Amino acid sequence: MSLLVQKFGGTSVADAERMRLVADSIARNVRRGHQVVVAVSAMGKETDELLRLAAEVSRERPGREMDMLVTAGERKAMALLCMALHDLGVQADSFTGSQAGIVTDTDHTRARILEVRPERLREALDAGRVPVVGGAQGVSTDRDVTFLGRGGTDTTAVALAHALKADVCEIYTDVSGVFSADPRVVPEARRLDRVSFEEMLEMCAAGCPKPAMRSVELARTFGVALHVRSAFTWEPGTWIDEEDPEVEQAIVSAVVSDSSQAKLTVTGVPDRPGIAARLFRALAQRSINVDMIEQNVSIHGTTDISFTVPHDDLAAAEAVVAGLSDEIGATGAIADPEIATVSIVGAGMRTEPGVTAAMFETLAAEGINIEMISTSSIRLTCVVRAELAERAVQSLHRAFELEVA
Amino acid sequence: MSLLVQKFGGTSVADAERMRLVADSIARNVRRGHQVVVAVSAMGKETDELLRLAAEVSRERPGREMDMLVTAGERKAMALLCMALHDLGVQADSFTGSQAGIVTDTDHTRARILEVRPERLREALDAGRVPVVGGAQGVSTDRDVTFLGRGGTDTTAVALAHALKADVCEIYTDVSGVFSADPRVVPEARRLDRVSFEEMLEMCAAGCPKPAMRSVELARTFGVALHVRSAFTWEPGTWIDEEDPEVEQAIVSAVVSDSSQAKLTVTGVPDRPGIAARLFRALAQRSINVDMIEQNVSIHGTTDISFTVPHDDLAAAEAVVAGLSDEIGATGAIADPEIATVSIVGAGMRTEPGVTAAMFETLAAEGINIEMISTSSIRLTCVVRAELAERAVQSLHRAFELEVA
Numbered sequence: 001m002s003l004l005v006q007k008f009g010g011t012s013v014a015d016a017e018r019m020r021l022v023a024d025s026i027a028r029n030v031r032r033g034h035q036v037v038v039a040v041s042a043m044g045k046e047t048d049e050l051l052r053l054a055a056e057v058s059r060e061r062p063g064r065e066m067d068m069l070v071t072a073g074e075r076k077a078m079a080l081l082c083m084a085l086h087d088l089g090v091q092a093d094s095f096t097g098s099q100a101g102i103v104t105d106t107d108h109t110r111a112r113i114l115e116v117r118p119e120r121l122r123e124a125l126d127a128g129r130v131p132v133v134g135g136a137q138g139v140s141t142d143r144d145v146t147f148l149g150r151g152g153t154d155t156t157a158v159a160l161a162h163a164l165k166a167d168v169c170e171i172y173t174d175v176s177g178v179f180s181a182d183p184r185v186v187p188e189a190r191r192l193d194r195v196s197f198e199e200m201l202e203m204c205a206a207g208c209p210k211p212a213m214r215s216v217e218l219a220r221t222f223g224v225a226l227h228v229r230s231a232f233t234w235e236p237g238t239w240i241d242e243e244d245p246e247v248e249q250a251i252v253s254a255v256v257s258d259s260s261q262a263k264l265t266v267t268g269v270p271d272r273p274g275i276a277a278r279l280f281r282a283l284a285q286r287s288i289n290v291d292m293i294e295q296n297v298s299i300h301g302t303t304d305i306s307f308t309v310p311h312d313d314l315a316a317a318e319a320v321v322a323g324l325s326d327e328i329g330a331t332g333a334i335a336d337p338e339i340a341t342v343s344i345v346g347a348g349m350r351t352e353p354g355v356t357a358a359m360f361e362t363l364a365a366e367g368i369n370i371e372m373i374s375t376s377s378i379r380l381t382c383v384v385r386a387e388l389a390e391r392a393v394q395s396l397h398r399a400f401e402l403e404v405a
Numbered sequence: 406m407s408l409l410v411q412k413f414g415g416t417s418v419a420d421a422e423r424m425r426l427v428a429d430s431i432a433r434n435v436r437r438g439h440q441v442v443v444a445v446s447a448m449g450k451e452t453d454e455l456l457r458l459a460a461e462v463s464r465e466r467p468g469r470e471m472d473m474l475v476t477a478g479e480r481k482a483m484a485l486l487c488m489a490l491h492d493l494g495v496q497a498d499s500f501t502g503s504q505a506g507i508v509t510d511t512d513h514t515r516a517r518i519l520e521v522r523p524e525r526l527r528e529a530l531d532a533g534r535v536p537v538v539g540g541a542q543g544v545s546t547d548r549d550v551t552f553l554g555r556g557g558t559d560t561t562a563v564a565l566a567h568a569l570k571a572d573v574c575e576i577y578t579d580v581s582g583v584f585s586a587d588p589r590v591v592p593e594a595r596r597l598d599r600v601s602f603e604e605m606l607e608m609c610a611a612g613c614p615k616p617a618m619r620s621v622e623l624a625r626t627f628g629v630a631l632h633v634r635s636a637f638t639w640e641p642g643t644w645i646d647e648e649d650p651e652v653e654q655a656i657v658s659a660v661v662s663d664s665s666q667a668k669l670t671v672t673g674v675p676d677r678p679g680i681a682a683r684l685f686r687a688l689a690q691r692s693i694n695v696d697m698i699e700q701n702v703s704i705h706g707t708t709d710i711s712f713t714v715p716h717d718d719l720a721a722a723e724a725v726v727a728g729l730s731d732e733i734g735a736t737g738a739i740a741d742p743e744i745a746t747v748s749i750v751g752a753g754m755r756t757e758p759g760v761t762a763a764m765f766e767t768l769a770a771e772g773i774n775i776e777m778i779s780t781s782s783i784r785l786t787c788v789v790r791a792e793l794a795e796r797a798v799q800s801l802h803r804a805f806e807l808e809v810a
Binding site: 016019020050054056057059060061062064066069073075076078079080082084086087093096099120143145 | 421464467471480485489504548
């Protein structure tokens with residue numbers, strides 16, 4: 001008998017039909033003798049719908065009230081899922097984040113879990129019942145309802161798995177695992193059986209949409225193994241776990257692309273100490289997330305600084321640069337929203353020389369120009385023209401022989 | 406400075422536009438220097454929508470989960486209303502029933518309030534904030550979320566008004582008060598300035614849809630005066646309060662009709678002691694709400710027993726009667742769904758002879774046959790053919806001169 005924590009995302013419970021399918025799968029696990037704890041997201045697009053409603057009612061949307069509003073979505077889903085389980089003869093009880101003992105800080109709309117006190121869940125398990133916990137929610141140290149942010153149900157599942165010492169944390173989603181590339185772009189993409197926490201975090205940072213990065217961080221911190229799999233096919237998916245030193249690591253595991261960033265280049269900046277510091281401090285103060293940064297070689301004592309920011313932050317970043325241009329002595333700024341990043345990720349890159357050269361050669365052979373480069377020990381990222389990103393992903397996937405065997 | 410408890414029903418907050426109108430009205434009261442506590446229902450038809458969803462997902466719908474599901478509606482409304490208030494510069498905080506300290510029994514889907522511990526509401530008021538409480542909800546002594554039932558937001562408002570020693574409890578609804586008859590049936594119907602608790606309870610029992618009967622009972626118990634008024638016109642409405650012995654009571658205050666009942670007649674029952682007891686005990690055991698009962702004069706040692714039940718319970722009542730017919734020796738049962746009750750209510754009826762005769766004469770003059778009669782000290786109810794009910798209401802309203810002066 002194992003204790004399973006199972007997370008079901010919004011797509012998996014989007015309507016009554018799918019809700020019953022999910023209940024059926026949970027019921028099968030219960031009948032096999034497992035203890036099951038469920039974390040469930042709001043149905044389908046309900047969270048978006050609630051945000052739309054808030055925007056319609058009000059310009060000023062205090063975080064406390066936004067969290068009260070948005071968590072209503074998970075509340076509905078968890079109650080309905082319990083009803084569907086009762087129909088199948090499975091005794092199930094829904095729990096809000098507060099009832100499940102998920103204590104968070106007071107940072108509304110993106111609260112962080114401080115502690116999990118799973119007494120009521122334990123009681124339910126001991127009584128042979130299935131606790132169904134509303135995802136992405138908790139109660140703050142001020143006794144207010146909090147929301148953990150988009151993708152927070154993954155985080156809830158990981159925190160519960162850790163607190164309950166679960167044998168496994170299963171993340172059911174609408175894809176059947178983590179792939180060597182986006183299968184819509186690369187039809188030959190392979191589902192990975194196993195990815196290390198570190199690789200997964202680099203893939204998340206490079207644009208892989210699922211699972212949510214924060215939950216992977218938490219899983220790594222707690223050493224909770226994740227099993228990402230499909231809620232519709234039930235076939236084994238991808239395990240995300242500690243790197244196994246006994247096993248030889250793949251040099252490159254996956255190719256990931258991200259077109260959510262834009263590039264901003266500040267030109268003619270005097271090449272003096274402290275200039276870059278002033279620029280990036282000002283951006284940080286406006287909560288603008290800078291990802292990649294590159295500074296050109298100084299010519300005639302001036303240099304160009306390029307950096308990438310999310311598209312949504314581009315206008316704000318331009319305003320910051322414009323406000324600072326006198327102070328830092330820049331001659332201008334060029335915004336370029338038409339870029340994409342293409343990354344290769346693999347734990348084996350650490351020990352394998354020549355990967356960088358192979359990536360550059362592959363892109364060069366396709367006539368794709370590299371505009372910026374950033375690296376970590378297990379990731380290599382290039383900025384390219386947005387319209388060339390798919391071709392870049394396809395050629396790299398081929399070059400590193402990641403296809404289905 | 407007064408402390409006002411204001412209840413807003415689903416129609417008053419059905420969309421973003423109305424939500425902002427309600428916020429505007431609350432803001433005006435705050436600016437006048439009043440302290441305001443709000444109890445709010447789910448938006449528009451949302452509760453119906455949630456019930457529909459539950460029926461779609463599941464046949465078995467445990468009360469605990471139904472309550473978790475349904476209370477999501479008020480949760481949305483209260484958060485959105487707070488946001489609209491913030492837009493107008495009014496600091497407002499939403500509170501679930503649990504956060505507001507509304508402790509109930511464990512009778513899910515129709516829980517009763519045991520106690521109100523309004524500490525958090527008091528703190529909010531003391532800090533100059535407007536607490537907005539989700540209607541019809543509480544937390545049970547088992548720490549589960551409970552729903553007080555349809556119309557429960559009125560009950561929430563009355564309980565809060567009592568616990569906070571409010572100066573007034575205002576019930577905002579989509580009509581501008583309590584009328585001498587349904588204005589759709591009797592265009593000359595008059596809005597009553599004042600109705601006693603007893604009259605209002607009789608009117609509720611006789612089919613007056615608003616305010617919810619249970620909240621009027623609670624208001625009478627606690628001596629909380631209610632002011633029923635329109636959320637759209639803001640004109641003074643109807644006060645529901647203790648009967649004032651100094652004021653001469655109207656003989657008839659209102660004419661009320663109800664077509665939600667059906668009649669069942671059990672024929673040829675032996676006229677022996679204990680037969681009726683056995684029948685109505687069996688109906689009570691099936692939780693069938695019997696309203697009026699009439700037993701005909703015994704002819705040849707047998708009698709007919711007629712009673713009324715809600716339409717929804719008619720089939721169940723027929724089954725109970727069929728199952729008992731051998732035991733009680735009945736010869737048959739006749740179901741008649743095509744009936745309506747017509748009632749006159751007035752505190753002055755107690756001391757005024759001749760009201761009964763006047764009612765019967767009025768109906769007789771219209772050629773309307775009376776099929777059953779039931780009375781209390783301040784109410785007189787007749788069962789008539791359903792299709793004649795509107796004419797009966799109109800003629801009684803005229804006969805007792807209840808028109809607008």
